[in-house]
Amino acid sequence: MSNILEIKNLSVNIKNKKILKNINLVIKTGEICVIMGPNGSGKSTLAKVLMGHPDYKISSGQIIFKGHNITKKKPEERAALGLFMTFQSPREIAGLDFYPFLFDAYKALQLARRKPAMDVFDFKPQLDRELDLLKISADWSNRNLNQGFSGGEKKKSEMLQLALLKPSLAIFDEIDSGLDVDALETVSQALKRFKTAKTSALIITHYQKILKYVRPQKVIVIDQGEIVKRGTYRLALKLEQEGFQQIIANK
Amino acid sequence: MNPKKNIINSSFEFTPSTQSQTHPGKSLKVQGRKIKAHNSLWDKHNPSAYMANSRPGLDEKLVRFISREKKEPAWMLKHRLESLKIYLQTPFPNWGPSLKNLDLEKITYYARATDKQFETWQDVPSDIKNTFSKLGIPQAEQEVLAGVGAQYESTVIYHSLQQRFQEQGVIFEDLDVAVQKHSKLVKAYFMKAVPPTLHKFAALHGAVWSGGTFLYIPRGVIIEQPLQAYFRMNAKGVGQFEHTLIIVEEEAWAHYIEGCSAPRYGVDSLHAGTVEIFVKPRARFRYSSVESWSKDVYNLNTKCALVEKEARMEWVSGNFGSKVTMLYPCSVLLGRKASADHLGVAFANQHQIQDTGAKVIHLAPETSSNIVMKSISKKGGKAIYRGLVKIAPQAKNAISNVKCDALILDSKSQSDTIPLIDVRNKSAILNHEATAGKLNADDIFYLQSRGLSTEAAQAMIVNGFIEPISRELPLEYSVEMNRMVELELEDSIA
Numbered sequence: 001m002s003n004i005l006e007i008k009n010l011s012v013n014i015k016n017k018k019i020l021k022n023i024n025l026v027i028k029t030g031e032i033c034v035i036m037g038p039n040g041s042g043k044s045t046l047a048k049v050l051m052g053h054p055d056y057k058i059s060s061g062q063i064i065f066k067g068h069n070i071t072k073k074k075p076e077e078r079a080a081l082g083l084f085m086t087f088q089s090p091r092e093i094a095g096l097d098f099y100p101f102l103f104d105a106y107k108a109l110q111l112a113r114r115k116p117a118m119d120v121f122d123f124k125p126q127l128d129r130e131l132d133l134l135k136i137s138a139d140w141s142n143r144n145l146n147q148g149f150s151g152g153e154k155k156k157s158e159m160l161q162l163a164l165l166k167p168s169l170a171i172f173d174e175i176d177s178g179l180d181v182d183a184l185e186t187v188s189q190a191l192k193r194f195k196t197a198k199t200s201a202l203i204i205t206h207y208q209k210i211l212k213y214v215r216p217q218k219v220i221v222i223d224q225g226e227i228v229k230r231g232t233y234r235l236a237l238k239l240e241q242e243g244f245q246q247i248i249a250n251k
Numbered sequence: 252m253n254p255k256k257n258i259i260n261s262s263f264e265f266t267p268s269t270q271s272q273t274h275p276g277k278s279l280k281v282q283g284r285k286i287k288a289h290n291s292l293w294d295k296h297n298p299s300a301y302m303a304n305s306r307p308g309l310d311e312k313l314v315r316f317i318s319r320e321k322k323e324p325a326w327m328l329k330h331r332l333e334s335l336k337i338y339l340q341t342p343f344p345n346w347g348p349s350l351k352n353l354d355l356e357k358i359t360y361y362a363r364a365t366d367k368q369f370e371t372w373q374d375v376p377s378d379i380k381n382t383f384s385k386l387g388i389p390q391a392e393q394e395v396l397a398g399v400g401a402q403y404e405s406t407v408i409y410h411s412l413q414q415r416f417q418e419q420g421v422i423f424e425d426l427d428v429a430v431q432k433h434s435k436l437v438k439a440y441f442m443k444a445v446p447p448t449l450h451k452f453a454a455l456h457g458a459v460w461s462g463g464t465f466l467y468i469p470r471g472v473i474i475e476q477p478l479q480a481y482f483r484m485n486a487k488g489v490g491q492f493e494h495t496l497i498i499v500e501e502e503a504w505a506h507y508i509e510g511c512s513a514p515r516y517g518v519d520s521l522h523a524g525t526v527e528i529f530v531k532p533r534a535r536f537r538y539s540s541v542e543s544w545s546k547d548v549y550n551l552n553t554k555c556a557l558v559e560k561e562a563r564m565e566w567v568s569g570n571f572g573s574k575v576t577m578l579y580p581c582s583v584l585l586g587r588k589a590s591a592d593h594l595g596v597a598f599a600n601q602h603q604i605q606d607t608g609a610k611v612i613h614l615a616p617e618t619s620s621n622i623v624m625k626s627i628s629k630k631g632g633k634a635i636y637r638g639l640v641k642i643a644p645q646a647k648n649a650i651s652n653v654k655c656d657a658l659i660l661d662s663k664s665q666s667d668t669i670p671l672i673d674v675r676n677k678s679a680i681l682n683h684e685a686t687a688g689k690l691n692a693d694d695i696f697y698l699q700s701r702g703l704s705t706e707a708a709q710a711m712i713v714n715g716f717i718e719p720i721s722r723e724l725p726l727e728y729s730v731e732m733n734r735m736v737e738l739e740l741e742d743s744i745a
Contacts, residue, residue, distance in 0.1 A: 049701050075699035084700070091697040095715025104711075109702035144715065161701060224281065 004029045004169050004200045012049050012225075019045050020225045023061070027169070030242035032036075032201045032214055034236060037222035043090055044048075046222070047173045048091075050202075051085045052078050065169070080112030084167030086158035088174045097229050101145050105187045130163045133193070135186050152183040159190040161220065170194060173204045176210040188213040194200040210233055210242050223248050256717065281598035294324045304350075306391065307357045312608045314458050321427055323460075324434050327441075327461040334457025341451040348575045348604045353549050358521045360459040360492070377513070402488045416474060419546070422467035423478060426494050429465035440498055444527040444555040445581070456492050456534060463493035465509060471498040477506040477539070477725050495526040499534040499562075508539040508728060522573075527627040529558035530564050532586060537565040538725055541732050544573035546603065552578045560586025560615070567615075567723045569732045570597040570607055573741065579637060581610035584646075593622040596717045596732070599632030599664070599741050607638040608669075609653075613646040622653040625717050628664035629739065633665045636685075644675040657687040658716050660709075660740075710737045 012020035052075035110117035221229035318328040447457035550573040582591035593609035611620040626634035657666035698708035
């Protein structure tokens with residue numbers, strides 16, 4: 001199996017404060033990696049750095065995605081290469097029509113990937129199918145992007161974008177938080193649909209539940225910007241029983 | 252190139268007008284769309300070599316010349332001369348953006364297009380060509396929009412009026428023509444809403460106005476489709492003083508839309524147009540305009556509507572370009588339950604001042620007004636909302652809502668809100684709300700993570716910001732306004 005993502009000695013600053021320290025991580029094609037850790041440990045920061053958020057300054061190290069050094073690439077270039085991220089708090093964009101946005105993003109990515117794009121008549125049935133699979137019953141056609149969405153709707157909006165934009169590696173930043181039982185089931189199923197032998201996932205979570213749908217090969221624990229523990233699915237189970245402090249203390 | 256082959260504005264079909272000098276339109280196909288050409292534009296008889304005689308500066312001789320050229324009735328010449336007198340006596344406004352670089356001696360106040368001015372598409376400066384390409388306008392339209400083959404400064408206006416409206420008694424034509432054909436009607440209203448005494452540029456306009464639109468909607472006539480007209484300013488240093496006069500009789504409904512654009516030239520130009528609208532009892536009228544002026548134009552426009560009992564006036568405007576724009580459409584609510592909506596967008600780019608807003612004068616009980624203004628400033632541009640809401644003593648239970656939102660794209664740019672509120676009746680309910688914000692970096696990042704470029708992401712956010720206004724425009728205009736925003740944003744990304 002080839003490596004889809006390689007993070008090499010990555011250190012990151014924000015406003016001269018070091019928030020990620022010497023991160024090394026490899027994700028292979030088809031693999032699922034879970035990142036766990038206490039609040040404020042740097043999990044979301046890592047996700048945003050991987051996606052290319054401009055606020056974070058990489059002081060050293062490299063990010064290699066599908067063999068390309070993307071350390072200095074713009075977020076849209078990373079997206080074009082096949083990287084995607086679901087946001088913990090998806091942004092609400094006033095006045096931006098939701099469905100036309102989806103189609104525009106799809107077209108922009110297809111163009112950047114040098115692939116033919118469906119026209120709107122072929123795109124719409126696919127959109128409808130995904131809406132159906134995500135059990136979105138409300139009419140979203142008159143909505144603006146995430147505007148006025150409930151917490152659960154926002155997570156579904158992220159999963160809808162995931163399904164339509166077809167990345168090869170998706171980072172899920174707490175996709176499972178703030179969901180009721182039914183919505184968690186729906187979102188987990190969507191994650192499962194996304195995950196094939198060719199696609200990879202980096203899942204940031206506090207919970208076990210979602211891991212029942214998609215079993216990770218790798219589990220890592222981050223604390224204070226450092227990877228403090230590496231393991232397999234069993235590490236996740238252990239964390240649930242013992243809590244972070246125990247694990248971190250024993251690092 | 253045969254100028255007759257050129258096509259004009261494709262957003263509606265031209266039907267041959269009733270003017271004597273026109274010829275039947277030719278039908279041509281442009282990129283799959285069938286568009287009829289209106290030959291009257293190029294078949295102007297009497298090809299005067301006026302441009303050769305045109306000169307900068309203004310005096311009585313010129314005013315008399317304009318009137319004589321247009322074969323105007325005596326009352327109009329009298330009006331012009333009186334206006335000139337007022338103009339000469341009136342000082343520049345002592346408020347608002349500086350006009351000290353506006354040299355009124357260097358402006359050409361009247362110019363007629365001549366056959367000699369014909370240029371080819373190749374002669375059109377590439378930045379203008381690019382602008383039109385980016386707007387997605389096919390070349391045939393581009394040629395016309397760029398003024399090739401259809402050079403018209405002050406005298407030519409084209410209109411379309413569907414047959415059935417004509418049958419209903421709707422008049423929609425060049426104001427110059429209307430002054431001749433409907434002299435009495437024009438005289439009764441001309442500069443009654445915007446008198447020459449209003450300010451210096453209204454007086455100037457009264458003296459040298461030329462061309463424009465006359466629209467008359469008879470009682471009870473309802474026109475659902477927007478009526479459209481284009482004005483353009485072509486020759487270097489030429490002022491444009493077009494006059495739009497609109498009369499909407501009782502219980503009539505209509506929507507008029509105007510687009511203005513001017514290529515950029517090196518000499519400061521002046522635009523001092525006037526729009527007057529008379530909305531009779533229970534009538535309803537919407538005036539929309541998307542203006543995109545050359546970066547060196549002083550756009551000092553005056554627009555005013557007199558709104559009678561239970562009538563409704565709606566202004567929708569998009570202001571782009573120009574060096575300085577001063578524009579505050581005014582609604583005078585004359586009758587009980589009259590109402591007005593003012594919706595506007597202004598984009599101030601580098602070296603530009605957009606001093607825009609609204610003026611509403613409540614003169615009757617139960618009148619209401621709603622003002623929503625959105626401004627965007629970029630690269631040192633300055634966007635100012637300047638508004639006046641006046642509630643007269645007799646205007647019992649008047650309501651006015653004002654909302655101004657400013658989006659400031661960088662630290663060099665500015666936004667300001669100058670609302671004047673003058674209330675003389677205690678029963679009035681007034682609301683004023685103003686916000687100012689920046690582009691949110693996390694919003695842009697979010698859209699970029701979906702594969703959209705920084706430019707596209709910015710444009711989406713800015714267009715989303717103005718969406719409450721742009722959605723009020725007909726589709727092709729709102730698309731054009733969105734594209735204008737994209738063009739204005741384009742060079743901002745280093």
